[in-house]
Amino acid sequence: MPASRSTPEFQDYQRAFTRHIRDPEGSPRPQGVPAARMEVYNELLFNNVIGQISSCFPVARSILGEPEWRRLVRTFFAKHRCRSPYFRQIAEEFLQFMQEHNATGGEPDFLIYLLHYEWVELAVEISDKEADMSAIDTAGDLLAGRPVLAPAHMLLAYPYPVHRIGKDYQPTPLQQEQTCLLVFRDGNDKVRFIVLNPVSARLIALIEAGNISGEHALEQIVAGLQHPNPASALAGGREILENLRKEGAIIGTSVAD
């Protein structure tokens, strides 16, 4: 098809140039560009992108092995159009692409969950959410008061124990196991994770939704469970909350009205 006259010639050329960089085997090198010089661009751009992505997903990469990993990133680079101007979000763009195209051929069923979990660690590490400590009583009573979570956190539920997946543990779909995790940045800005049982996960979800005392949150849970001994359940709940505070996942109680 002849180039459309509605776009300037230099833009037609640019389009041919980037099409080739994205997919050197599928799109021809623009006429008049020497192969060796074109190759510099092909390599620079792909290496830059795969470098950024690989540093975020070391576990997924080691499980898939280098050829398969390169094939996936190559497909992403050819097909996906990144919206973010920020380099550190290339990993997130890759994750998005993998979630949308979850059938590029024979990847393990757990892969997108593992990718998500590996990305979460980066996202929490660099999140710009910070606590206003003037509005927090770090020693506040976690039952009477309203507990506050570390602001940079994500409460996650996966069908696989993603935190255990590695070269030596690659569960099949028959080995699915509902797994709740809290990933958070503690008071020393270290990213940490806690594996949660269903009750703790529900409790954190209620606290996350906001403006609820520890006691009210626990009462809701106990009512839902039809627990035979609500008093002991409440005491157990206090212990859960205190442990979360000790770990740095709860930073105190809110002193706001």
Next chain:
Amino acid sequence: MSVTLDSALQGAGLGLRRELIPALTAGKPEAISFYEVAPENWIDMGGAKGKAFRALTERTPLVCHGLSLSLGGSAPLDEVFLRKLKTFLELHQSPLYTEHLSYCSDDGHLYDLLPIPFTAEAVSHVARRISRTQDILGRRIAVENASFYTESPIDEMSELEFINAVVAEADCWLHLDVNNVYVNSVNHRYDAREFLRGVPAGRVVYLHMAGHYKENEDLLVDTHGADVIDPVWELLEFTYREIGVHPTLLERDFNIPPLEHLVGEVARIASLQHRYQPQDSHASVAIHS
């Protein structure tokens, strides 16, 4: 619109990489007068890295050298990003924002610098986008001569003619990368000194120095991963003599050595600046003790 360069920006600077932050937090060597970052790497950055960064920029001027604006690109300018950038520049009281005379996107970001064909239509296109950027940011910006590895078969003018035409039409500053002049002079077989003589000297406000990678005799790749080589130091002296002394930054993005090593190169820039700076009343008084 602010059209004079902030006088707080002087001397020799160092590209601020994450790897260097602990050493710089412990104490900034005297030779370093300012830092430079890619704002894209720090906008909305929180956590320990964000805090350490903020602490450094509160004490030392910060030049912002962008990567993602894609001045030569065909997709519309990302004005959402530009507004974020404006806030970032104001937060860090950045005295200068510069971008590359290149493009880094088609209908998505490609995260590296590609060569704009040197055509008349491209001049107008790029100049319009620079003007729009200056309007949004409310300040004059500088554009950098980019390194490139292939000429475009549709070029209608030389790189130098292109640069001159763009900065004149956009009424912007020129950020002159001395290493890029050297890299391009080898890759495209021209005389670097002749090139520098043709640069619009009155628009130059800021210089870059860096090392590169020699792929072969006629192909240099602008990696910022090695020490500055002697011919590039000589070109810097030539630039100071012919164009003038301007704030000059050492870029080092890969194979980052310990801070002391980089400070040696920064100090070398500072001493050349001192040598070629027109002598003022303070500098001309030699004090012997």
